[in-house]
Each structure stands twice: as structure tokens, then as C-alpha cells.
Amino acid sequence: GSAAAQPISLAMSEHHFVVLYADKACLVCRETGEVREQVRLTTSATAELLAEGLGLVRDDATHLWLYTQAAIYQLNLIHEDWDIWKIHVAKARAVEQAPGGRPQEALQHYQSALQLCRTKDQKRQIRTLMGHLYARMRAWEYAVSMYQDGDIAFETACLAFLDEYALSGDERAYQGLCTYVHGKLDSLKENAKVPRAAVGTWLSDLYLHVIGTLGPGRADDVRNDFRVMLNEHKHDVPPSLLYHLLDSHGQRDMYLYFSELQEDYRNIVVDAMESRDYKRALRTLSRFSGASSAEVLPHIEKYVYVYTAQLLCVEPEATLEIWKNNPNLDVNKLLPPMLRFLRPKYNDGGGGGGGVEAA
Numbered sequence: 215g216s217a218a219a220q221p222i223s224l225a226m227s228e229h230h231f232v233v234l235y236a237d238k239a240c241l242v243c244r245e246t247g248e249v250r251e252q253v254r255l256t257t258s259a260t261a262e263l264l265a266e267g268l269g270l271v272r273d274d275a276t277h278l279w280l281y282t283q284a285a286i287y288q289l290n291l292i293h294e295d296w297d298i299w300k301i302h303v304a305k306a307r308a309v310e311q312a313p314g315g316r317p318q319e320a321l322q323h324y325q326s327a328l329q330l331c332r333t334k335d336q337k338r339q340i341r342t343l344m345g346h347l348y349a350r351m352r353a354w355e356y357a358v359s360m361y362q363d364g365d366i367a368f369e370t371a372c373l374a375f376l377d378e379y380a381l382s383g384d385e386r387a388y389q390g391l392c393t394y395v396h397g398k399l400d401s402l403k404e405n406a407k408v409p410r411a412a413v414g415t416w417l418s419d420l421y422l423h424v425i426g427t428l429g430p431g432r433a434d435d436v437r438n439d440f441r442v443m444l445n446e447h448k449h450d451v452p453p454s455l456l457y458h459l460l461d462s463h464g465q466r467d468m469y470l471y472f473s474e475l476q477e478d479y480r481n482i483v484v485d486a487m488e489s490r491d492y493k494r495a496l497r498t499l500s501r502f503s504g505a506s507s508a509e510v511l512p513h514i515e516k517y518v519y520v521y522t523a524q525l526l527c528v529e530p531e532a533t534l535e536i537w538k539n540n541p542n543l544d545v546n547k548l549l550p551p552m553l554r555f556l557r558p559k560y561n562d563g564g565g566g567g568g569g570v571e572a573a
Contacts, residue, residue, distance in 0.1 A: 352387070421440040
């Protein structure tokens with residue numbers, strides 16, 4: 215080509231090449247080879263060459279200078295990285311969509327984009343794309359982390375986990391969904407009662423699904439996470455709904471754990487009596503002895519009367535101790551079981567072991 219088309223000098227910045235020709239200087243992107251900008255050494259009116267470019271040089275302060283036959287110019291490359299992150303995102307998407315895919319290479323481009331972008335919105339956009347990639351890689355923990363910091367809608371992120379589960383059948387996708395929804399529940403405002411109740415109930419069902427699918431031994435970590443969630447959000451999940459879920463999934467231990475959190479000791483007493491674990495029933499009832507019993511005893515007072523006859527037969531002293539420490543109990547309701555307990559003694563003339571046989 216002509217002499218004007220031949221490069222005269224070349225310099226390099228962080229993201230660009232500066233190429234000097236006789237009549238112009240060009241800024242070429244190092245990532246794509248695209249000419250991003252050019253400065254002509256000509257007049258704007260007649261396009262007449264002012265002076266032929268001779269070279270590029272840097273000084274000790276790393277400033278870049280362009281000199282011609284007639285003058286010296288300083289080239290200031292300001293904000294040259296303002297959209298380089300988009301180039302890395304485009305490369306990452308292209309690598310992902312290529313036959314066979316190269317996820318690790320795509321992740322490297324996304325990481326470069328994260329380092330180069332400037333605004334929070336840009337970072338959230340990139341993290342969402344990384345979340346999609348991690349989900350396809352079945353790296354669920356990383357996917358959760360990216361989605362939580364991304365700009366993806368809550369429903370869309372949930373569907374991404376469910377879609378991957380439908381495709382792969384990997385239960386870890388469900389566990390990742392539990393972690394993501396748990397984070398969403400934590401982030402909801404305290405006064406958002408309805409959303410917190412809805413998300414908390416759905417999250418409980420998700421945890422129960424995973425626990426039931428993994429089975430004993432394999433679900434210990436998930437079970438512990440579920441306990442943590444119930445402890446943190448015991449006032450968010452409607453008790454009646456959760457009791458129904460726990461019962462339908464056969465999670466009796468979690469049913470009793472939630473009853474304890476809700477201070478719903480009726481369930482604990484009934485379960486102990488049905489299991490003939492009388493000592494546990496008495497321990498639960500004895501918790502209401504003393505000065506504070508007036509506040510909590512009405513919730514289980516009915517069960518004191520219902521089970522007194524049985525408890526007198528197996529643990530008479532402990533049962534009477536509960537009576538003594540709870541003066542608010544109705545004596546008229548306690549007399550019938552007491553008489554049933556004492557009647558065999560009188561019938562035997564005062565001898566014998568006393569008491570009816572425990573049910």
C-alpha cells in the first residue's frame with residue numbers, strides 16, 4: 215500500500231495499542247483488534263496534512279507523546295477501560311455457547327469483567343450471568359452466592375434451580391434452592407408479614423422435600439439448616455400450616471422441635487403420653503411450676519386433668535408435686551382422678567400397691 219498506510223510507530227497501554235501512521239494515530243483495542251478512535255494529523259477543513267507523524271515515545275513518568283515534523287503532542291488516554299468489561303462478557307457468552315462449552319474459560323472472562331466494571335448495577339449484571347453458569351456447572355453454592363448478589367428476580371432464580379433439578383435430578387439443586395430462599399427470607403423486612411409467611415412456608419416445604427428424599431444419615435446437614443431456619447423465623451411461619459407440613463412428611467421429631475420453639479407444650483405432653491414416656495411428660499408439666507406458671511399453665515391445664523390418673527399410677531410423688539406448685543389448678547377437677555387412684559387401696563383394706571394399672 216501507500217506510505218501513509220504503513221505504521222510508523224507503535225505503543226501499548228493497558229487495554230489498547232496506539233498505532234501511528236504518517237497522517238493519523240489510531241487507538242486499537244487489544245482484546246478485539248477494533249479501531250476504537252483515531253486522530254488525524256490534518257486540517258478539519260481541507261484535510262491537508264499538517265505535518266507528517268514521526269514517532270511515539272514515553273517519558274519517565276510514562277506519559278505518551280506523539281511527535282511530528284512540526285510539533286509534539288501529549289496523548290492522554292482517559293477512562294480507556296470504561297467498556298472493556300462488556301468485551302469480556304461477550305467473550306464469556308461466546309465461549310459458553312460454543313460447541314462443547316468451556317466453562318472455566320468463561321468464568322475467567324467474567325472475573326475479568328467484574329474487575330473492570332465500575333458500577334454496582336454492572337457488577338450485579340455480571341454476577342447474575344455467573345450464577346447461571348455455575349448452575350449449569352452444578353456448582354450450587356457458587357450459584358447461590360452469585361444470585362444473591364445479582365440483579366436477577368427472585369422468581370427467575372428459583373426457576374433456574376428447579377429447571378436444573380428437572381434436567382439433572384441432582385438433589386443438590388434443591389439444597390441450593392433452599393439456601394437461596396433462606397437468604398431471601400432473611401433479607402425481607404420485619405414488617406413484611408405476608409411475604410415472610412409465604413416464603414417461610416414454601417422454604418419449610420422445600421427443606422422437608424430434601425430431607426425426605428435424602429433419607430436418614432444423608433440429610434443431617436439439611437436437617438440442621440432447617441432447625442436453624444425454624445429457630446430464626448419461628449414467628450414468620452404460620453404454626454398451623456407448618457404443623458400440617460411436618461405431620462404430612464412424617465417428621466415427628468421436627469414437629470416436637472417446632473412445638474418447643476412455639477412454647478406449644480401441649481403437643482409435647484400428648485406425644486409423651488402416647489409414647490408412654492411418662493417422665494418426659496412430667497418434666498414438661500413441671501416446667502410450669504412456680505411463680506411463672508400463671509402465664510403458661512392455662513395452655514396445658516386441660517392435659518393436667520386428662521392425664522393425672524395415669525401419672526398418679528406411675529409417678530405419684532412427681533404428679534402431686536406439680537399439683538402443689540400450681541395453686542391455680544381446679545381442685546374439683548383433680549378430685550376424681552385422685553379418688554380413682556385411692557379407691558383400690560380402700561377396697562383392699564389399705565394394703566396393696568395402690569393405684570389403677572397404667573394405660
